[in-house]
Structure formats: structure tokens, C-alpha cells
Amino acid sequence: MTLRNLIATFVGLTLLAWSQTHAAPPVRPVAAADYQLVDRLTWGANASELARFQQLGRAAWIEAQLRPATAAALPPAVAAVLDAMAGAAEPMGKRATEMEAVRYGAVHTSDLEEQRRKYAPYQMALRAGTIEVQARTSLRDLYSQDQLREQMTWFWFNHFNVRLGMPPLPLLVGDYVETAIRPRALGRFCDLVDATLRHPAMLIYLNNASNMAGRINENHARELLELHTMGIGSGYSQTDVQELAKVLTGAAVDLKTWPVPDPGPGAGGSFRDGLFVFDPARHVGGGKTLLGAPITARGYGEISEATAILCRQPATARRIVTKIARFLVADAPPPALVDQMTATFVKTDGDITAVLRTMIGSPEFEASLGTLFKDPQHYVTSALRLAFDGRMVSDTVWMARQLAILGQPLYGRGTPDGYPLDALEWSSSGQLGDRFKVADAIGRGAQWLFVVPGQPPAPAIPPELQAVVARLGLDARLAPETRAVLAEARTPREWNMLFLSSPEFMRR
Amino acid sequence: MTGEDFALDRRMLLAAALAGPMAPVARVLTAPPGTPRLLVLFLRGAYDSASVLVPNGSFYAEARPTLAMARGGPGGAVPLDGDWGLNPVLAPSLLPFWERGELAFIPFAGTPHMSRSHFETQDIIEFGQPLGRDRDTRTGFLNRLAAELSGNSPMAFTNRLPLVFRGPVPVPNVVPSAGATLINPRRNSQLTRMYAGDKTLGTQVNEGIAAQQLVSAALAEEMVMAGGGAITGIGVEKTTRGMGTVMRGAPSLCFADVGGWDTHVNQRGALDFRLGVLGRGLAGFAEALGPAVWQDTTVVVISEFGRTFRENGAAGTDHGHGTTFWVMGGGVKGGRIVGSQVKLTRAALNQDRDLPVLNEVRSIFGGLFKRKYGLDAERLERVFPGAQPLDLGLL
Numbered sequence: 001m002t003l004r005n006l007i008a009t010f011v012g013l014t015l016l017a018w019s020q021t022h023a024a025p026p027v028r029p030v031a032a033a034d035y036q037l038v039d040r041l042t043w044g045a046n047a048s049e050l051a052r053f054q055q056l057g058r059a060a061w062i063e064a065q066l067r068p069a070t071a072a073a074l075p076p077a078v079a080a081v082l083d084a085m086a087g088a089a090e091p092m093g094k095r096a097t098e099m100e101a102v103r104y105g106a107v108h109t110s111d112l113e114e115q116r117r118k119y120a121p122y123q124m125a126l127r128a129g130t131i132e133v134q135a136r137t138s139l140r141d142l143y144s145q146d147q148l149r150e151q152m153t154w155f156w157f158n159h160f161n162v163r164l165g166m167p168p169l170p171l172l173v174g175d176y177v178e179t180a181i182r183p184r185a186l187g188r189f190c191d192l193v194d195a196t197l198r199h200p201a202m203l204i205y206l207n208n209a210s211n212m213a214g215r216i217n218e219n220h221a222r223e224l225l226e227l228h229t230m231g232i233g234s235g236y237s238q239t240d241v242q243e244l245a246k247v248l249t250g251a252a253v254d255l256k257t258w259p260v261p262d263p264g265p266g267a268g269g270s271f272r273d274g275l276f277v278f279d280p281a282r283h284v285g286g287g288k289t290l291l292g293a294p295i296t297a298r299g300y301g302e303i304s305e306a307t308a309i310l311c312r313q314p315a316t317a318r319r320i321v322t323k324i325a326r327f328l329v330a331d332a333p334p335p336a337l338v339d340q341m342t343a344t345f346v347k348t349d350g351d352i353t354a355v356l357r358t359m360i361g362s363p364e365f366e367a368s369l370g371t372l373f374k375d376p377q378h379y380v381t382s383a384l385r386l387a388f389d390g391r392m393v394s395d396t397v398w399m400a401r402q403l404a405i406l407g408q409p410l411y412g413r414g415t416p417d418g419y420p421l422d423a424l425e426w427s428s429s430g431q432l433g434d435r436f437k438v439a440d441a442i443g444r445g446a447q448w449l450f451v452v453p454g455q456p457p458a459p460a461i462p463p464e465l466q467a468v469v470a471r472l473g474l475d476a477r478l479a480p481e482t483r484a485v486l487a488e489a490r491t492p493r494e495w496n497m498l499f500l501s502s503p504e505f506m507r508r
Numbered sequence: 509m510t511g512e513d514f515a516l517d518r519r520m521l522l523a524a525a526l527a528g529p530m531a532p533v534a535r536v537l538t539a540p541p542g543t544p545r546l547l548v549l550f551l552r553g554a555y556d557s558a559s560v561l562v563p564n565g566s567f568y569a570e571a572r573p574t575l576a577m578a579r580g581g582p583g584g585a586v587p588l589d590g591d592w593g594l595n596p597v598l599a600p601s602l603l604p605f606w607e608r609g610e611l612a613f614i615p616f617a618g619t620p621h622m623s624r625s626h627f628e629t630q631d632i633i634e635f636g637q638p639l640g641r642d643r644d645t646r647t648g649f650l651n652r653l654a655a656e657l658s659g660n661s662p663m664a665f666t667n668r669l670p671l672v673f674r675g676p677v678p679v680p681n682v683v684p685s686a687g688a689t690l691i692n693p694r695r696n697s698q699l700t701r702m703y704a705g706d707k708t709l710g711t712q713v714n715e716g717i718a719a720q721q722l723v724s725a726a727l728a729e730e731m732v733m734a735g736g737g738a739i740t741g742i743g744v745e746k747t748t749r750g751m752g753t754v755m756r757g758a759p760s761l762c763f764a765d766v767g768g769w770d771t772h773v774n775q776r777g778a779l780d781f782r783l784g785v786l787g788r789g790l791a792g793f794a795e796a797l798g799p800a801v802w803q804d805t806t807v808v809v810i811s812e813f814g815r816t817f818r819e820n821g822a823a824g825t826d827h828g829h830g831t832t833f834w835v836m837g838g839g840v841k842g843g844r845i846v847g848s849q850v851k852l853t854r855a856a857l858n859q860d861r862d863l864p865v866l867n868e869v870r871s872i873f874g875g876l877f878k879r880k881y882g883l884d885a886e887r888l889e890r891v892f893p894g895a896q897p898l899d900l901g902l903l
Contacts, residue, residue: 207772207773207822207824210773210821210822212821214821215820215821215822216820216821217772217773217820217821217822217824217826218826218827219772219826222624222625222827226623226625226627226628227627232623232625232627232628233623233628238624238859373708407667407668414767414768415552415553415626415627415767415770417626417627423708424669424674425668425669426668427708427709427712428664428668428669428680428681428712428716429669429678429679429680429681429682429712429713429714429715429716429717429719430664430666430667430668430669430680430681430682430683430716430719430720431667431668431669431681432709432712432713432716433682433716433717433719433720436695436699479705480705481701481702481703481704481705482702484701485698485701485702488698497695498698498702501699501702502702503702503703503706503709506709
């Protein structure tokens, strides 16, 4: 049995009962503006979320998205699945160090056959890690009530991008998402900078793990300035890159020691937190100068001093809020809105919830609803949320594959800049053609989402989208061209494909 | 070609695609013999140019204690002239082109822009606008070229439409692999009508239907010709063969990209592997085009910048400046290393770090376009505002 089947079996069996009994709650038709608001702040409006919206009322629903409660965001059955995954049961460090020992043993074996045999568990672990982190995120995106937090988790991962496909990152990225990013997705921006910078996934991905005195590697330093904080052309120089690279020397990853010592300062200025180590022997001594500000030589403490300087730059504030607005308002956000969001960012020392509140309350946000082109992640997730609301997905691998086909595999962006956000990057002729194929696959029932190993494959059941759309009052708001073509549909499957291919469903 | 003529062509393409059976599509859409063809291949991530066009000399050996290749001998760089050699992993695939005079290199190439940011520099090269003024992000240089040409049909062999093709001329994008499939006529008609009123997406939907049809037809024809076999090769090699097959038909102004060249750590083995695949891919592309069309074809291989001349502490290289462009084609006057050059000493390095840019990307392409398409100064100015075309005598 493959790993995929193992996970699918577990998810499938746990949720089978739920999937057969759970039905979407009743919902009254909603005003266009309310539908679009829910559609924008979530991974896609559906009957369940609209029912919650109607129950809470607009203001309380927005507030619940901005300040989610700590518990009960997931249906209990989904929460049980996530809790039972290996990443939750076993700390990242244990698995990563065990597997590093396996890898080390394999590469130091001369006999090729023996090497292949020894290497197999490592490759299995990488594959399992990949499936697991994608499954965990996909289930949250599909079923969590904390939809804005889940959207912002995707956004920040993309901002602090690492490539899941780079060994040993499949062993680390689950922890990166769950401990470095999600808990801070609606918190302070600078906390995200600090947490992602110290995470082993980032240190390995951007090569800082091998950045040391006498062997400078400036990759991480450059991206910290260019991508994570200030942005290109905002006033830093090649010298600043080199100075920051010196500050970061010694920050590395220890994949050999388990159990890890207690977190905190150690002998001779060393510092440790889980797999993260700061080794003063590898650190470039002496003072540094970053953006004209002196940084006193003091080893590990220099890193936080440097990130604080970067987070306080006006260029950082403007760039970060602009990016948020491009994700949630428009490709070219109105300057007045960006000004307001920047002011909030500066006033609150980078409080992301405060910035989002300013954004949501603005007339520019209101005016933009329904006009943003969905990237593949939004497209696929929103289609599945709408089509299979109340029906539990038992295998998320099919979903991951659709995202890969559409050019946006989850956590799979190869370069540190993250996926682009503009519509132009996702709406080329070839991409739309691929999207129509995905629309057809979902429209016919996407039976691979519901595979339960050990049971005969279920026949594809086309979702009853026409009824859902009518119940939510969406059909009246479709363009005449769309309605005319939908009226030609001969089968539910064809109706589904056409609706999911329509210009209206391409936007949020 | 004016916008009007172009629109007519697109309509014909679309009409042919919507008409149904695929074989006639391929025949209708074959370009007349002698149509100039261009493929720009972008190596994204800044490939280490000194590991392709290998410098000769003691400074190179000093700067790269673990990475330097010997000159000549087994496993050593194949000497091309007194100053340069070719990475031996490229010799089986590319040396024959060099020896036939169908391959040239332009070292010290790139943009003067010096942020050493992959993303910024790729954008700057693709937009092809003069530096030092507000960036115009509406058009890329291949889209502006398409607007100046008649009888040329643009196509991007990429998953996304690259910036270089952004602009008013509609450009379809298709990756010509086995996954290209037909969309049925009923559905094509439904989609076209549903998007008839959509100002931003309508054109792309129609473009996509036409392009999918065309590529599927070309690949299907190829499979029939190959006696029922699929197009050979894997990954990049398979795609480049598919590109050659498609460019035997109407698409003649094309772009593709290959990523994964950002080699900060232990670069030797992984880089050699990638280069080997790329070399075989280019040879397969030429083979798929066939000798007649290859005569009309020019391939330009570019990258955003070069890498540090010295290796870093991890047997890799960091972001640099000048790189090496490759120019290939049946009609190329190659077997030469062209453009301004400088003797590679420490003093010649840019900021004591990387290679200088002596041959500017816009001038290089301007010079190639002038020769290839006979563009006059006025039309060249619209493609590359303010650039002086550099005539390297390659075409």
C-alpha cells in the first residue's frame, strides 16, 4: 500500500460517517454585496459559510474572521484527522534528525544496491511529508471557519516562500506552516520576519545554513532585503546586502542532535531553539552597519537588531500593505487605500489585523468586490468548497494535482519570490484552457477526491450546482451570455462545467 | 504587420480551429517556406556562464579552486579558440553545431542594470525598455516585435504568458507536451459565446482554443509520421522536440524558458546534468524542425545575469553580472565568439566580483532583428526605444 493510500484510508475511514450524514445547512438568498464579501474574505463562498454569516450578522462575522477564536475552527472529524497526522504526533525535529541519519547512512554506503535500499525510507518520508503538509492545508482551506486566517497563511507562506520539493524540506515545511506562519498570520509582521528567518526550512532553502565567516553566502541576506522586507529599489545597496550577510553568519541548522537541548543561550554566546543553532565560531565578529545604522558586535543578538531595522523602514510598511491589498483588493490598489493601510501599519507597529480592518472598512474594498481574478489556488479551492459543501473529501492528492496542472502547486513555487499575484500572470490563453478542463473534472464529480482504499471506487456523482446556485440567488446575477449558454446544458455535468467555466466564477 | 492585418490572421486561425477536424488545421496554418523563425530561450535563475563558455587562463583557475575545468584532455573544456573552451558535457550535443558554424557565443552580455536580483533583472530584460526612466510594464519586447512583423505568428511555450510577450498583440501559450488535448467543438462554441462580452478574458479564451487545436494537430501528425510512436525524450528534451514540431507549422516567433540555474551550493554535478539535458534538448529541437526549416531558424539562449567569477565558500557561485548568450541556427554565421571582449584578469572584473557587461541585451537583439527581419531604424526604435543595434554579423 502506498503512503498516499495510507493517509487516504485514514482520512476516509474517519470521515466516512460524517460525509454521509452531514448536509449543508439551510440558507436564505443573500444580497450580492454580502455574497461577494464572504467570497473575498474566504477561500470561496458556500452555503455553510453563508449560513454562519446570516447567523452572526455582517459585523460580527467580519470580526470573527479578524479575531478568530482559538478553538473549534474545524469540524470535529476534520480536527481528528489533523491531530492524527504524523506531524502533529511527532515533533519535526525528531523525524528530521532520524531521517538525516538514514540519509547520511545511505550516502556513505558504497554498494549501490545497498545504498538504494537504505535510501528508500528517506524518500518515503519526503513523499509522506509532502502529502501530509498539502493535505493538512487543503483540509483547513476547505473546512476551517477561520477562513481569513487560512488565506493569510497562504499569503505569508508565499511571501516568505520556501520550496517544498527541496530535500529535506518536506520534513520541515509542515512545521514551518504550523508553527512559524499560521499562529502569526494575523499578528505582527516583524514577528513573522523573525520566525521565518530562524526556521530550519528557510535557513536551508536560502543557504544561510552554510553562511559562515570566511565562506560568506549572501543569498538569504539579499532576499531578506529584497523580498521579505524593503523591496528592490528602496534604497539599500550591495554593501547593505554584504553587511546583513555578516550579521546572519552563524545562524544555522543542526540536523544531527536529538533530543535537542533546552532552548536558550548556551556556552560562549551560542544559542539554540529546536533545530536552530547560532554558532559564534562561525559568526563574523566586529560591528556592522546596516542602512547607515550601526550594529554593535554581539553575536546572536545582532539578528533581531537587524530585522527590527528592516521592519521599521517606511519602504517595508508600504510594500507589505501594498502586497496585502493586491491579494485582497485589486492588482493595482487605489493609492488612497494604500496610504491609509500604510498609516495603520506604522501606527500599530505592523499589526496585520489592524491593517486588514482598515482595508475591509474602506469604500475602495467595497467597490472592488467581485472583480479580482482568481489565481489557481482560489479557483480550485472555491470550486470544491461550492461543489462539495457538506461532502467530505477523503483524499486531497487529486486537489494537489489540479493545482500543479494549473501551474500553482501548493508550497511548490521554486523561487523565493513566491507566486505572482496579478491576474495577468494567471489568465493567459493556455492557463484558461487548463482551467476549463479542471472545471469539467469537478463538474463530473471528481470521484478521486472521495477514494477510500479497500472499498470499491465510488461512481462519479455530479454535484448539484444548479440547485445550490439557485438557492443562493446567484443565478439572477449572471450575465445574459452566461445564462443563455447555461440554458443549453443537456446534463448536470455539462451545467456544472459551464458554470465553473463562466466569467463570473473566474472572479472573487 | 498592422493591427488590422494581425486581427485578420487571428480570426482565420480561430475559424480554422473552430471548424472541427484537426488535420486541415495544421495544413491551413503552415507558414510559407522561408518564413523567418525565432526562438528565445530564457535560462531563469542565472546560469553560471563560466561553466559553459569556459575561460582559459590562470586567473580562472585561481578564482575557482574546486570548480575550474582543465583545458583539453579527458573531462576538460574543449578548446573553442585561444581564450575559451566548451564544457565537455555539451560537446556531444553542441560541438557538431559549432563545427558546422551554426553556433556562436556572445560573452560579456546582459543588461547594465545591477541589482543582482533575479526577478527584477528578468523583468527588465523582458520589458526591454531603456533603464533610468519609469518602467513601462505594458509591453515586452517580443510583443513589440510581433507588432512590427507581418506573417509571423507568435507563441509562448510556457505555462504562463511571459512578460516578454505581454502587450496588445494576442499571444497564445501552450506547453507542447503529450498533455495537449482537443477541446470539443460544442464546448468551444459555448465558451466563446460565454466570454463574448468579457473585455479582459474573451480574447485569451479564443486564443487558447485555437492554439490548443493547432498544437494538438501538429503533435498528432508527428506521432503518425513517427509510425505511431510518441515524441521521444523526457522532460525538457521532450518539450523542445515538441516545440520543433510545432514551429514547423505556423508559429514562428516563439519563447520558452527553463529554470533551476541558481547554483549557490555544490554546483558542479547538478549544473552539468542540467546543461547536458539542455544541449540534447537544443539538438532535438533542430532535428524536429528538419534541415529546411532549421535554415530559417535562429535560437537565442539568454539568462538574466552571470554569476560571481570566484566560487563561494560552498563550491557554488553567487549572483553576478555579465553572462554569455548563445546564438544558434542553420543560417547563423557561427563557430565564433563574438562581441566586445576583455582579457579576464582580476582588474577586468566588475566590482572585483563578476564579469562586466560589454554587450547590451537590447543592442544584441536589435542587431539580430535588424538582420533577420530587415527592420528599419524607425521600427527598431519602436521595439527597443533608444537602443543602438549591435551588428555582430551573425545573420
